[in-house]
Amino acid sequence: xxxxxxxxxxxxxxxxxxxxxxxxxxxxxxxxxxxxxxxxxxxxxxxxxxxxxxxxxxxxxxxxxxxxxxxxxxxxxxxxxxxxxxxxxxxxxxxxxxxxxxxxxxxxxxxxxxxxxxxxxxxxxxxxxxxxxxxxxxxxxxxxxxxxxx
Numbered sequence: 066x067x068x069x070x071x072x073x074x075x076x077x078x079x080x081x082x083x084x085x086x087x088x089x090x091x092x093x094x095x096x097x098x099x100x101x102x103x104x105x106x107x108x109x110x111x112x113x114x115x116x117x118x119x120x121x122x123x124x125x126x127x128x129x130x131x132x133x134x135x136x137x138x139x140x141x142x143x144x145x146x147x148x149x150x151x152x153x154x155x156x157x158x159x160x161x162x163x164x165x166x167x168x169x170x171x172x173x174x175x176x177x178x179x180x181x182x183x184x185x186x187x188x189x190x191x192x193x194x195x196x197x198x199x200x201x202x203x204x205x206x207x208x209x210x211x212x213x214x215x
Contacts, residue, residue, distance in 0.1 A: 066120040067152060068117045069159050074110035078122035079140075082115070083107055086125075090177075107140060112163055114156050116143070123147045128164055131173060131199075136164040138174035141183065148176035153186050165214045173211040175201045184208060 072079060089189060101189040107127070116124040124143035143153045164172055173195065176183040192210035201207040 066118075067123070067155065069155060070115050070117060071159075071163070072105065072113045072115055074127070076109040076112055076113060076115055076119055078115050078117075079113050079125050079127075080123040082106065082122055082142050082144075083140055086140060089142075097099070110139070112136075112160070113140075114159050114163075116152050116156055117152075118147070124152045124156055126160050128160045130169075134170045135167070136160075136167075136169045136172050138172050139187075141174075148182065152188055157186070157190055161212070169214065171211055171213055173198065173209065176207055177205050177211045178206050 110127045110129055113127040114125060115122050127139045128136040129139055141153060161172055170184040187210045192212045195209050195211045197204060197207050197209045201209055
């Protein structure tokens with residue numbers, strides 16, 4: 066049974082998973098990795114979910130405040146051998162619930178064109194493609210999504 070734990074970015078299991086995420090993104094992003102990496106710092110993230118199978122961390126995700134009423138989804142990752150089991154969807158749903166508990170009305174996020182699993186995950190979970198925002202505004206490789214929370 067998978068347990069989903071609310072924590073923050075100080076959690077060592079979260080940090081371990083993010084290290085694996087960053088290694089994967091360095092390959093997928095290639096020359097653009099340094100650009101994206103600067104926006105993916107984890108220090109100070111207050112709202113983190115880590116998924117555990119027993120004592121083993123198998124996935125994570127986080128949200129951070131982007132603007133009044135808007136949370137940005139960050140650092141979504143599931144171990145490759147655990148993908149396709151609904152863990153990412155469960156993490157995402159819990160992040161959305163947490164955002165709604167804090168009276169946020171919307172989640173937004175950015176992912177890359179070289180991450181087909183992520184693109185499928187967000188579309189499957191009701192996110193719609195929106196204009197690239199903030200630092201991603203003129204970045205061709207970026208795909209931005211948003212979802213209105215109930």
